[in-house]
Structure formats: structure tokens, C-alpha cells
Amino acid sequence: MPTDPTKAHVASQWAHTSPLIACRFDPLNRFVFSTAEDNTIQRWKLDSGEKIAFxxxxxxVFALAVTANGETLLxxxxDGRLVWWPVATEKPEPIRKVEAHQGWIRAVTLSPDGSLIATVGNDQIVKVWSTADGTLVRQMSGHENQIYSALFHPTGQFLLSGDLLGIVCQWEVATGNLVxxxxxxxxxxxxxxxxxxxGGVRSMAFNPQTQHFSCGGLYxxxxxxxxxxxxxxxxxxWESQKLVQSQIAEGIKGPLWRIVNHPESYLIGACGGNSGGFLLFWRPDQNKEFHRFQLPNLVRDLDLSSDGIQIATIHFDKHLRITRLEAKAEAKT
Amino acid sequence: MKCTYACQSAEHLLARRSFLGGMAAGVGAVVGGLGALARPALSDQLVKEQKRIIVVNMHGGLSQLESWDPKPGTDTGGPFRAIPTSVPGLQISELLPETAKVMHHLAVVRSINTAEGDHGKGAYMMLTGRRQTPAAEFPQIGAVAAKSLAADRAGLPGHIRITPGGGGGRGNDSAYLGPQFASVALDNGKAPANSARPANVSEQADGQRQDFRRKANDHFASKRRTAMTDAYTSNYEQGLQLMQQNHVFDLTKEPEKDHDRYGKHDFGRHCLLARRLVEHGIAFVQVSHSNYDTHNENFNFHFEQMGEFDKPFATLVTDLADRGLLKHTLIVVLSEFGRTPNINQYYGRDHWGNAWSVVLGGCRVQPGAVIGKTNANGTAVSDRQVDHANLFHTYLQATGVDSLGSFDIGGRQLPIADPASSPIKELLV
Incomplete structure (x- = not known):
């Protein structure tokens, strides 16, 4: 059944003890992970809200990623540290820790086949790691300011890194060459x-057909x-690099912390600022959103579940919220 | 001028307007002197020792948690870690790796409670040592230093503010000490406005013009001389001397390697200029670094700002120490207040005057000292609370000025610093 963002509603919410920073779904939709200002990671069971700290x-912790097989959390x-974790364990202990960057790591992303991890951060270096053994595969320099975001091209051939100055570098993964x-x-x-x-390129996304490449942030x-x-x-x-759309949300004050493209070809943005917290939904051929859904509190990150129906958001008010992109189930009488 | 503070505080608009005077009034009023200091013998000694002060003003309110009093791992600590310094047991923010290496030249006061969260009022308190009242205006530390520490140093002003841009001319910061001790602002490090001979006036023509002025003055003074005409004459001569020493403000005369060491951005150049100015005997130099009013994304902006501040500041401290100037130069890093331990919803920190820090060093300041403490998450002072008035006394005592003394202004004895307060004695050696 297709989603309907205009029917979006918060289906569940759970509170932590500290404001939250980032979140990602387990691709098998068993868990959601969040991070908090108390330096911890939380794993929440989606069916019950039961929480365990990592x-x-x-x-x-600014960045999370989970391998497509649902086995490994990064x-x-x-602290510049990259940590491997078993996703489903009851007593979480790191599998591996790597002192990966000088200073902050701001983004972690996995290659489509899951074999490579890319990390970026304040040291202006792009690093590619082996998921299997944690070895540094290569590193690339070329940015002149802090790097905020990273994303593999869906083919796995290229890696994109976006920085504070609005520059996105396209790297060839096999060679490390700047394309x-x-x-x-x-x-x-x-x-x-x-x-x-x-400002900066806070987040990047490809549309499902990969002919469009989006950069989200603020202006x-x-x-x-x-x-x-x-x-x-x-x-x-993507091919011509021509700017085809500038998508905005009139009257809303706040940056886009993350954008993701839905498989049904609309873009979702998590916007949290002076105006509060919003999920914004854009069609690819429109510059204004076709729907905005206000959340109860300022949002700082989002993730889309692999089934496309759930959006996880994390908030300043310490809550993880799960929004469903469909009508509420009718109450049983 | 557009306010550059996040909170759009009106005080800054007023303060900035005062920068806009021209050298027409400016150079004419540049007169050092000690005649009005209540203890002339001490003043003479200070002048002989050529004590100086450099203030680095972190505009907008530097976060103590991202600088001098980090609290990593607490609910208020934020994402940055603490690093060791050259002083055993003393840690500061990881954003200051170069400064950490020179902390043995400096001291930290971590227990400031000014109970003031307004930009204008906080700045007034930190620069005058008094709380603002409608009944009286007090001179800023620069004016007090110019009066107390500066001899008639060959026509150079004793009170200089290097502004990041958008202002030149004179300030109105000398209160009852008079305009001769008001600041001269160097707009983005440039020489005082109108202090160079106009290109279309030849040296010969300028000389003839000055000769004519002197003859006219002499003629007028022979029949109608007054204190006021003497002051005008003196001011013109001082202004002329300043123009003749314009090279003091010329940063191109510093070696290229020093430009590299300090960094070729504004703050780097301004720190290098501060070094040059104190080496030429300027009594007081204020450098500004802007802006720390980080209600939004405090950590990103402190990463950016501290990253720019760290190396030039550490280089300045190192150079002052290596050249033997730190014995005679007090260096102070201050703000109008600190920032809230509480992290707001925009990853920002707001105004906070209740528990914050200042760093100082040189002259009589005990190297490596740490004065006072805050509690575990920095929300309150837990030991040796001090305020702006204590600090003002301490700055002056560190340079040998008896802050408990008075200025004799037209026969009135006006306390140099708040007579109800006192210096932080344990900080001084």
C-alpha cells in the first residue's frame, strides 16, 4: 500500500534522559538507534520501546550507520572514534574501535554493498574503511573546510562529501581521484x-532513479x-550538474538536518529551528513542499525505515518519535 | 551600523557609534600625561618601567566551557574534550591546543560571578570595574592605563583599540579623565584615520603650513594666552608627532615570517599589531575577536572562532615571553560574560554571568595560577567567588598601579577602582 504523508501521525514516542542528537533504523526494522548529549547510544526495540545503552x-555521537544485513552498527x-557494534546483542560491547579522525567525525556512510565505510569530519579529510576488518582503504583531501556529510552513489562507484562552504566533492571510490x-x-x-x-551541506540524497542529486541545509x-x-x-x-530545483518551505525558520528520498519519489526533510520541528515533503518538480507535518518538539535528525512507512525522529525534548506515513488505524469498537 | 550580535542588543549600536569620530578631533586630543594622578612619584616609576596592558576582548560572550573551564562528560559539557596544558593538573578545552602549551605563562580565574547577562552592561562592568549607574560615568581600563602608565610617549596615544572593522576615530570611554585618554580606534588595524599627510600636500608645503600655524599661534598667544590656547597648541603638536610616527602602525614593517606565524587573517594581524604597538611603548592595546554570542550552534561556532583565536594568541604570549616583554605587559582575555552551562534546543548557549572565566598573565600575575572553582557541571561558583570589580583592581595592581588610590580631577579625589572592592591578592606575586 502506498504511503500518504498527508496522513502522517506520531504512532509512538519514548523518552531518554538527555536531549537526542542522531538516529538510524536497523534495516530489519527490529530496532531504532539514537544518540544523546550524554555521550551514549540507545537501542530501542521498535515493538516495545525497550531501551539498552551502548x-x-x-x-x-554525531553519526550512525547500520549494515544492510542488520548485523553491525557503526x-x-x-572523539574522532569509529566504533563497530553487534546490533542485536543483549550486552553491547564494541567489536572494534578505530581512532579515525583528528577531531569530530560528522558523518558515516556505508557503500551499497556494505563492504566500505566512509567517514568525514572537522579535519577536512575523507576516509574509506573496510567494514570487515577496519583497515583504512584510502583517504582523500581536497576540502578547504569542515566536511559535514557523506554519501555513496547508489552504484557504489562514487563517494560524495559535502562541506561547510557548500562544496560537494565527487570521488571515484576505486582510486580516490576527485572526479x-x-x-x-x-x-x-x-x-x-x-x-x-x-550553513553547509548538511545532508545529501539521490532520488530512486538516481538522475537527481539533492543537497540539503539552510539559507x-x-x-x-x-x-x-x-x-x-x-x-x-546528476549527469549535467544543472540546478533543477531549489526547494524551500515558506514561513519556516530552521535548518534541514537531514534529507532522504522516499522510494515513492518524494523528498523528506527534517527541519528543526525557531519554528519548531517539522517533517517537510517535496515532489521533485515542485519548489514548495506539498505537505508539512509539525512534530511536538524541535527535530534534529530523521531516518526512514526500510519498509518506507515509518520515520524515526529524535528531538531536543529527549524523545524518540516514530511517525507513520499513513492514516491512523481505526480504533476497535 | 548593523548590530553584529545574535541577540540584536541595542547597546552595541550605541557603542559602535562612538567609534566614528574623526582624527580631526582625534589627533588633536592625543595627549598622554600623569599630572592628575594622585601619587606622582609612583606614576613616574611606572612610566619608567613602561608597563603595558593588552586586552583581548572576546565579543559576544566566550563560552567558559569551550575554553578555560571545560566540563566534559557532564550534562552541560558539550561534545568537546579537555586537554592537559603546560601547567600540571590544569586542563582547558581541546579547542585551544596551542594556548595549552603556553598556559605556564598565564593564569585562569574560574570563579567570576558578575550576575549580569546583558551585553552592554556586562561589557561596561568588565571594562570599567563598576556597575553602570545613571549617576556617574567611569573610565574604561584603557583610559585608566593611558593615564596611569603612559608618559608623554613621543606623541603616541596611550589607549588604542584595534577594531575588527567598521570604526575609526575616538571612543568616548575615558569619562572624567577627559578626551585625551579616550581610545584611538584602528579600523581593522589601519593607522589612525587622517594621520597621514595628504598625498596632494608636499612635505615642503606641509612644513610651511605648520610654520604659519605656529607663527599665528605665537602671535595670538603673545596677547591672549590662556590654558585653552595652550591645550590647542599642544594638541596640534601631539597630532603632528603622531603623524610623524605613523610607521608605528605600519604592519608591513614586521617580518613576513611573523605574518605567517600569526596567521594572515584579521585576528592574526591584529595580534601582531598589538605586539608591535606595545614594543613601541603604547600603554594599552585592546584587540577584539568577534563573535561569540552563540545562541545557535555554539559548538560549530566555537570550533570556528577558537580555531582562529588559538594560534595567534599563543604566538603573542610566546613572543611577549621570549622578548622579555611579559614582565612588563599584562595580557587579559575577557568577555562581557560567559555562556550558559545549559545547552539550548539549537545546540546553543545563552548569556551567563554567574559562573565564568577570565585568563590573564604577565607583570605581577602568578604564572600557572588557577583561581577559584565552579561546581561539577559549571552551573555555580563553588570556591573563591570574584567579580568585575575584583578583576579591575587586579589588572591595575598587576601593573603596579595602586588601585585603592584616587585620581585628582580638578581637586576632586575620584577612586581609581571601586573602593568597596579589592584585588585578588593571591593571584599576584
């Missing part, structure tokens, strides 16, 4: 009065230090 980081964060750059400069601004760079940042800004997605034609 502890191995000395800083906030976590990375402000070309996208310049999503609308997502970056420099405020001379405040002396700060702001109109009149007051970066005061959180005055609006969400923006730049949609590019």
Missing part, C-alpha cells in the same frame, strides 16, 4: 559582522548566531 565514546562522533565538484554555495554564507561561516541566514535562517534543498541533475 557506551564507548568520550564525546557526542558509530562515530566528537568533479558541485558548488551548492547557496547553502553557505559568511557573516562579516559576526565573523562566522555558516537566508541573516543572523547565524541567533538561529535566524530557513531550510533549503538544491536539486541537481
Amino acid at each position: 557506551t564507548a565514546h568520550d564525546s557526542w 558509530s562515530a562522533g566528537g 568533479r565538484k558541485f558548488e551548492a554555495k547557496e547553502l553557505h554564507s559568511y557573516n562579516g559582522g559576526q565573523g562566522v561561516h555558516f 537566508k541566514s541573516e543572523n547565524p548566531l541567533g538561529a535566524v535562517l530557513e531550510p533549503l534543498v538544491n536539486v541537481y541533475e
Whole structure:
């Protein structure tokens, strides 16, 4: 049955003891993982909300990824550490820890076949690791500022890395060669009065047909230090690099923390800022969202379940929320 | 001018306007001097020792948790870790790796409670040592330093503020000490406005013009001399001397390798200029680094700002120490307040004057000292609480000024610092 974002509703929510930062589904839809400002990772059972803590980081965990077979969780964060975990264990202990970057790791992504892990962060280096044994396969330099996001092309041939300045580097995975750059400069601004760079490519996504490549973040940042800004997605034609759509959400103040493309060919954005928390839904040929769903609290990350029907969001108010993209089940009488 | 603070505080608009005076009034009023200091013998000694002060003003409110008083692993600690420093047992934020290497030259005061969360009021308190009242205006530390520490140093101003941009001319920060001790602002490190001879006026023509002015002055003074005409004459001569020493502000005269060491961004250049100015005997230099008013994405912005601050600041401290200047130069890193331990929904920290930190070093400041403590998650001072008034006394005592003394202003004895307060004595050697 197709999804219906206009019927989106929060189906369940569970509270942690600290504000949450990031979340990812287990692809087998047994669990959702979240991270929190207390440096821990939480594994939540989707059917009951039962929670277990995973502890191995000395800083906030900014990035999670789960292998497609549902066996291995990867976590990375402000301590520069990349950690492998068994997903379903009852007594979580790291399988492997690698001191992967100098400073923050901001993003972790898995290759489509699951054999490679890419990490990026504040040291401006893109690193590719073997999922199987944790060895460094190669590293690439070319960014001139902090790298915020990373994503493999669905073919696995290329790796994309997006930075604070709005530059996306396209790397050939087999060689580490820089193929070309996208310049999503609308997502970056420099405020001379405040002396700060702001924005960046916060998230990237391919549409299901892979002819469109999207970069999400923020623009109109009149007051970066005061959180005055609006969400923006730049949609590019992958082959030509032509900007084909700038997707916005009028009247909403806040950055897009993550974008994902739904298999039914609409884009979902998690927007959390001055206006509160929203899930925004865009059609590929429209610049304004076709639906916005307001969440009870400011959202900081989202993930889409492999069945396409559930969205996990994590929030400042310490809650993990599961939103279903369908009408509520009618109450039994 | 557009306010650059996140909270759009009106005080900054007013403060910035005061930068906009021109050198027409400026160079004419650049006069150092110690005549009004209540203890001239001590002043003479200070002048001989050429004590100086460099203040680095972290505009907007530096987070103590991302700098001098990290609390990693607590509910308020944020994502950054603490690192060891050159002082055994002292840790600071990992955002300051270069500064960590020079902490044995510096001291940290971690127990400041000014109970003030307003930008304008906080800045006033930290720079004057007093709480703002409608009844009186107090001179800023730079004006007090210019008056107390600066001899008539060959026509150079004693109170200089290097502004990040958008302001030149004179400040109105000297209160009852008079305009001669008001700051001269160097707009983005450039020489004082209008302090160079216009290109279309030849040296010869300028000399003739000055000769004519002097003759006219002498003629006027021979019949109608007053204190005011003497002051005008003196001010013009001081201004002329400043123009003749314009090279003091010329950063191109510093070696290229030093430009590389300090970094070729504004703050790096401004720190290098601060070094140059104190080496040329300027009594007080204020450098600003902007902006720390991080209500939004505090950690991203502190990573960015501290990353820019760290190396030039550490290089400045190292150079002052290596050149023997730290014995005679007080260096202070301050803000108008700190930032909330509580992390808000935008990953930001808000205004917080209740438990925060300042770093200082040089002159009589005990190297490597740590004064005071905050509690486990930084929400309150737990030991040796101090405030802006204690700090103001301490800055002056560190440079040998008797902060418990008074200025004699037209026969009135005006306390140099808040007479109800006192210096942090254990911080001084």
C-alpha cells in the first residue's frame, strides 16, 4: 500500500534522559538507534520501546550507520572514534574501535554493498574503511573546510562529501581521484559582522532513479548566531550538474538536518529551528513542499525505515518519535 | 551600523557609534600625561618601567566551557574534550591546543560571578570595574592605563583599540579623565584615520603650513594666552608627532615570517599589531575577536572562532615571553560574560554571568595560577567567588598601579577602582 504523508501521525514516542542528537533504523526494522548529549547510544526495540545503552565514546555521537544485513552498527562522533557494534546483542560491547579522525567525525556512510565505510569530519579529510576488518582503504583531501556529510552513489562507484562552504566533492571510490565538484554555495554564507561561516551541506540524497542529486541545509541566514535562517534543498541533475530545483518551505525558520528520498519519489526533510520541528515533503518538480507535518518538539535528525512507512525522529525534548506515513488505524469498537 | 550580535542588543549600536569620530578631533586630543594622578612619584616609576596592558576582548560572550573551564562528560559539557596544558593538573578545552602549551605563562580565574547577562552592561562592568549607574560615568581600563602608565610617549596615544572593522576615530570611554585618554580606534588595524599627510600636500608645503600655524599661534598667544590656547597648541603638536610616527602602525614593517606565524587573517594581524604597538611603548592595546554570542550552534561556532583565536594568541604570549616583554605587559582575555552551562534546543548557549572565566598573565600575575572553582557541571561558583570589580583592581595592581588610590580631577579625589572592592591578592606575586 502506498504511503500518504498527508496522513502522517506520531504512532509512538519514548523518552531518554538527555536531549537526542542522531538516529538510524536497523534495516530489519527490529530496532531504532539514537544518540544523546550524554555521550551514549540507545537501542530501542521498535515493538516495545525497550531501551539498552551502548557506551564507548568520550564525546557526542554525531553519526550512525547500520549494515544492510542488520548485523553491525557503526558509530562515530566528537572523539574522532569509529566504533563497530553487534546490533542485536543483549550486552553491547564494541567489536572494534578505530581512532579515525583528528577531531569530530560528522558523518558515516556505508557503500551499497556494505563492504566500505566512509567517514568525514572537522579535519577536512575523507576516509574509506573496510567494514570487515577496519583497515583504512584510502583517504582523500581536497576540502578547504569542515566536511559535514557523506554519501555513496547508489552504484557504489562514487563517494560524495559535502562541506561547510557548500562544496560537494565527487570521488571515484576505486582510486580516490576527485572526479568533479558541485558548488551548492547557496547553502553557505559568511557573516562579516559576526565573523562566522555558516550553513553547509548538511545532508545529501539521490532520488530512486538516481538522475537527481539533492543537497540539503539552510539559507537566508541573516543572523547565524541567533538561529535566524530557513531550510533549503538544491536539486541537481546528476549527469549535467544543472540546478533543477531549489526547494524551500515558506514561513519556516530552521535548518534541514537531514534529507532522504522516499522510494515513492518524494523528498523528506527534517527541519528543526525557531519554528519548531517539522517533517517537510517535496515532489521533485515542485519548489514548495506539498505537505508539512509539525512534530511536538524541535527535530534534529530523521531516518526512514526500510519498509518506507515509518520515520524515526529524535528531538531536543529527549524523545524518540516514530511517525507513520499513513492514516491512523481505526480504533476497535 | 548593523548590530553584529545574535541577540540584536541595542547597546552595541550605541557603542559602535562612538567609534566614528574623526582624527580631526582625534589627533588633536592625543595627549598622554600623569599630572592628575594622585601619587606622582609612583606614576613616574611606572612610566619608567613602561608597563603595558593588552586586552583581548572576546565579543559576544566566550563560552567558559569551550575554553578555560571545560566540563566534559557532564550534562552541560558539550561534545568537546579537555586537554592537559603546560601547567600540571590544569586542563582547558581541546579547542585551544596551542594556548595549552603556553598556559605556564598565564593564569585562569574560574570563579567570576558578575550576575549580569546583558551585553552592554556586562561589557561596561568588565571594562570599567563598576556597575553602570545613571549617576556617574567611569573610565574604561584603557583610559585608566593611558593615564596611569603612559608618559608623554613621543606623541603616541596611550589607549588604542584595534577594531575588527567598521570604526575609526575616538571612543568616548575615558569619562572624567577627559578626551585625551579616550581610545584611538584602528579600523581593522589601519593607522589612525587622517594621520597621514595628504598625498596632494608636499612635505615642503606641509612644513610651511605648520610654520604659519605656529607663527599665528605665537602671535595670538603673545596677547591672549590662556590654558585653552595652550591645550590647542599642544594638541596640534601631539597630532603632528603622531603623524610623524605613523610607521608605528605600519604592519608591513614586521617580518613576513611573523605574518605567517600569526596567521594572515584579521585576528592574526591584529595580534601582531598589538605586539608591535606595545614594543613601541603604547600603554594599552585592546584587540577584539568577534563573535561569540552563540545562541545557535555554539559548538560549530566555537570550533570556528577558537580555531582562529588559538594560534595567534599563543604566538603573542610566546613572543611577549621570549622578548622579555611579559614582565612588563599584562595580557587579559575577557568577555562581557560567559555562556550558559545549559545547552539550548539549537545546540546553543545563552548569556551567563554567574559562573565564568577570565585568563590573564604577565607583570605581577602568578604564572600557572588557577583561581577559584565552579561546581561539577559549571552551573555555580563553588570556591573563591570574584567579580568585575575584583578583576579591575587586579589588572591595575598587576601593573603596579595602586588601585585603592584616587585620581585628582580638578581637586576632586575620584577612586581609581571601586573602593568597596579589592584585588585578588593571591593571584599576584
